[in-house]
Amino acid sequence: MKDFSKKLLYASGLLGLYHRLRNAGSLTVVMFHRTLSPEDPRWRTCDPDYTLSTTYLSQSLAFFKRHYNVVSLQQVLEARRTGAALPARALLITFDDGWSDNADYALPELQRAGLPGLMFVVADAVGTQQPFFQERLISAWRRGLLRVDDLARAMAPALAEAWKPEDESMASLRKAIAHLEKIDARQRGEILGPYLQALDDGLRHMVDVGELNRLQAGGVALGLHGKTHTPMTLATDVDAELGGARAELARHLGQPVPNAESMSFPHGAHTPEIAERARQAGYELVFTSVPVLNPVAPQPGWLLGRTGFETDTVVDGKGRFRPDWLALYLFRKQARRLA
Incomplete structure (x- = not known):
């Protein structure tokens, strides 16, 4: 009955009316990561919670076109700089990390829908093959080459408190x-050393320079997502993660001067002080993972919230795309200025 009520509320148009009235003066920023075709060999090794199939991405973009006015990074920058009005119910589409599949699949879907986007790139990952250690562990586990209890034993000496997995599930x-993320990078490297062969699936996952150029030419702007993907709150040199990321991306693109105007925080990790340092480093728009809508009058703020977009946000247990779920998820978010 509850599920039927959601469908009815959406189908009746009442949710859409609520959204048009409530969110006319807000900028919604949605955050994707990966998108793949199930036929792609990378599909079986990816993190399933952060990877949307191309079909669901296409349906999500159609939802955005129906209920929002999708804007570009440049439009948001102009609104910030000059006070130029954004359209009612503005929405910005972003992708984190710099995955090559964004060029392979997200770009064509955006172009078919006639929509712009924004990719936040980890500067040091450009042109590399394997992803970050978190995704490589998930890949090895999905391929049956890694057991959680073995990993737990290997990292036990480095943990401040004892931890034992409950089972061999994805949750464990x-x-x-999460424990490994808190361990010093050098120690973490030693722990994962014996697993290096298992952690490499032989596929290329990260974007290269040619794909960055293709994304830009296709209407996807580029921002930064740190230099190394280290959470800013754990970085030993925050300024290197901020300014170093811009300089490295400029080097990749053959630009004499770094000109990236936007960034997002890896893992969403930041403090007010770190956010201000990002602003002082020259980023005009700084994106968080705080799931709020952003008021746009008299102009958008420089520190913006984003709403995560994962598979279970839009897909039910029977594999059906659920626009009613997505409407309830997005339309009711709190509107709040972060800075």
Whole structure:
């Protein structure tokens, strides 16, 4: 009955009316990561929670076109700089990390829909093959080459408090990864050293320079997502993660001067002080993972919230795309200026 009520509320148009009235003066920023075709060999090794199939991405873009006015990074920058009005119910589409599949699949879907986007790139990952250690662990586990209890034993000496996995589930693996993220990078490298062969699936996952150029030519702007993907709150040199990322991306693109105007925080990790340092480093728009809508009058703020977009946000247990779920998820977010 509850599920039927959601469908009815959306089909009746009442949710859409609520959204048009409530969110006319807000900028919604949605955050994607990967998108792949299930036929792509990378599909079987990816993180399933952060990877949307191309079909669901296409349906999501159609939802955005129906209920929002999708804007570009440049439009948001102009609104910030000059006070130029954004359209009612503005929405900005962003992608984190710099995955090559964004060029392979997200770009064509955006172009078919006639929509712009924004990719936040990890500067040091450009042109590399394997992804970040978190995704490589998930890949090895999905391929049956890694057990959570073995990983737990390997990292036990480096943990401040004892931890033992409950089972061999994805949930336990994510808890193990959360513990590893808190360990010094050098120690983490030693722990993962014996697994290096298992952690390499032989596929290329990260975007290269040619794909960056293709994304830009196709209407996807580029921002930064740190230099190394280290959470800013754990970085030993925050300024290197901020300014160093811009300089490295400029080097990749053959630009004499770094000109990236936007960035997002890896893992969403930041403090007010770190956000201000990003602003002082020259980023005009700084994006968080705080799931709020952003008021746009008299102009958008420089520190903006984003709403995560994961598979279970839009897909039910029967594999059906659920626009009613997506409407309830997005339309009711709190509107709040972060800075």
